[in-house]
Amino acid sequence: MIPAMIKDIYDKQMIELKKLWANKRQLTYQVLNLAMIVFSALMIWKGLMFITKSESPVVVVLSGSMEPAFQRGDILFLDNSNPHVKVGDVVVFKIKDRDIPIVHRILKLHEKPDGSYDLLTKGDNNRVDDRGLYAPGQLWLSRDDILGQARGTLRYVGMVTIALNDYPVLKYVLVGMMGLFVLTSKEG
Amino acid sequence: MHTVWVRLNAVTFYALSVLLGLSVLAAISKIGHSSRNAPVVTKLELNTLRSLKAHGGVDRALLSFDLHADLRPAFHWNIKQIFLTVVATYETKRNPVNQVVLWDKIVEAVDGPDKMVFKEDNIYCKYALIDQRGGGLRGKEVTLSLVWDHMPLTGLLHMDKSVYNSTFTLPDSYAVKRQ
Numbered sequence A: 001m002i003p004a005m006i007k008d009i010y011d012k013q014m015i016e017l018k019k020l021w022a023n024k025r026q027l028t029y030q031v032l033n034l035a036m037i038v039f040s041a042l043m044i045w046k047g048l049m050f051i052t053k054s055e056s057p058v059v060v061v062l063s064g065s066m067e068p069a070f071q072r073g074d075i076l077f078l079d080n081s082n083p084h085v086k087v088g089d090v091v092v093f094k095i096k097d098r099d100i101p102i103v104h105r106i107l108k109l110h111e112k113p114d115g116s117y118d119l120l121t122k123g124d125n126n127r128v129d130d131r132g133l134y135a136p137g138q139l140w141l142s143r144d145d146i147l148g149q150a151r152g153t154l155r156y157v158g159m160v161t162i163a164l165n166d167y168p169v170l171k172y173v174l175v176g177m178m179g180l181f182v183l184t185s186k187e188g
Numbered sequence B: 001m002h003t004v005w006v007r008l009n010a011v012t013f014y015a016l017s018v019l020l021g022l023s024v025l026a027a028i029s030k031i032g033h034s035s036r037n038a039p040v041v042t043k044l045e046l047n048t049l050r051s052l053k054a055h056g057g058v059d060r061a062l063l064s065f066d067l068h069a070d071l072r073p074a075f076h077w078n079i080k081q082i083f084l085t086v087v088a089t090y091e092t093k094r095n096p097v098n099q100v101v102l103w104d105k106i107v108e109a110v111d112g113p114d115k116m117v118f119k120e121d122n123i124y125c126k127y128a129l130i131d132q133r134g135g136g137l138r139g140k141e142v143t144l145s146l147v148w149d150h151m152p153l154t155g156l157l158h159m160d161k162s163v164y165n166s167t168f169t170l171p172d173s174y175a176v177k178r179q
Helices: A002-022 A024-052 A159-166 A169-184 B004-029
Strands: A058-060 A075-079 A090-093 A102-111 A117-122 A146-154 B040-055 B058-070 B079-090 B097-108 B117-124 B141-152 B158-169
Touching (some): A002 A024, A159 A169, B040 B117, B040 B158, B058 B079, B058 B097
Antiparallel strands (some): A090 A102, A102 B097, B079 B097
C-alpha cells in the first residue's frame, strides 16, 4: 500500500518535472521561486545574527542538563548584544576548539579592572559546575566564549533539528522533497 | 492538485503556523506581569559564618543564612518554574565586581503553593564563597541578595532581584567556628 503510494507520487512528480523541462520559461520561473524562498530564509537568519550580534541566534537544547526548565528539543533565542552579563544569566557558550554549544547558567562572576570577566557556569540539573567540561587547564570562561544570553524559549520545535542531526539522510530527503515541491507546484 | 502529499504539506505547515501564533500570544499575554508581581522577601540574612580559610591559595568562606520569602505572587499560568538563587556580591582590590551564587533552588509550578513559601533558617550554602587567587576575602563587605529567574513554558525569560538585601562583613583574620 505504502510503496504503491510512494511510486504513485514519484511518477506524478516525474511527469511534472518532464513537463517543466519542456517549458523553459516555466522552469526558470519555478527555479527563481525556489531561489526567492531560500534567500528569504537566509536573509532572516543573517538579519537575526546582526540584531542579536550573535553568531548563532537560535539554538536547540541538546542535553538534559538544564531540566526541568529546558528540555531536549526546546529552542532558545539568544541575544549577544549586551557586553555585560551577570550571575544567574542563562547563557550559551562554546569551549574553544569545540563545536557543541552548551546552555548553562552563570554561577560565579569576577570582573577585572579592565572590564573583562572570569566566569564559571553550571547546569541547573548537574551536580557539579562546568570546570570538568572546560579545556584542560582552563578554570574560567571569558565573555568571548559566550554566544549569547537566552532570552526566550519555544518548546519541542527543536526536535526536528535533533532528528535531522541523528539521521543525516533525513536532511537530504527533506530538502529534496521541499525543493521538488516548490519546483513543481503551480500557483493558481 | 489535491494529492495526499499536497494536503499533508498544507496541514503540517498550517499546524506549525498556528502553533507559532499561539506561542507568541502566550508569551505576549504575560508581558509586564513579572515586573508588577514580585516575590515578597521578608528576610535574607547571614545566620552563621562557619569558616573563613585559605584553601589551596584562595580564600574560602562557608556560611549559612536565613531566608524568608513568599514566591506565590510571581507564578502565573505561563511560568514553569522559578529559579531561585542567593547571590553574594563583594569587591576586592583585584576585581571590582564579584558575584557568587551561594545557593540555588528550583521551584516548579507543579509543586504547589506550599513549596512556594520559604521560612527556613540556617540554610547551609550549596556553593562555597571562594575568591580568586590574589583577591582575598578577609575584611570584605559582602551583600546577600535574592535573584530569581522566571522560566516560562513558552516565551521570554525574565530575571529580577529583590530590593531587600543584607550586608555583612567578613572577619579580618581566618577563623573557624567550632560548634
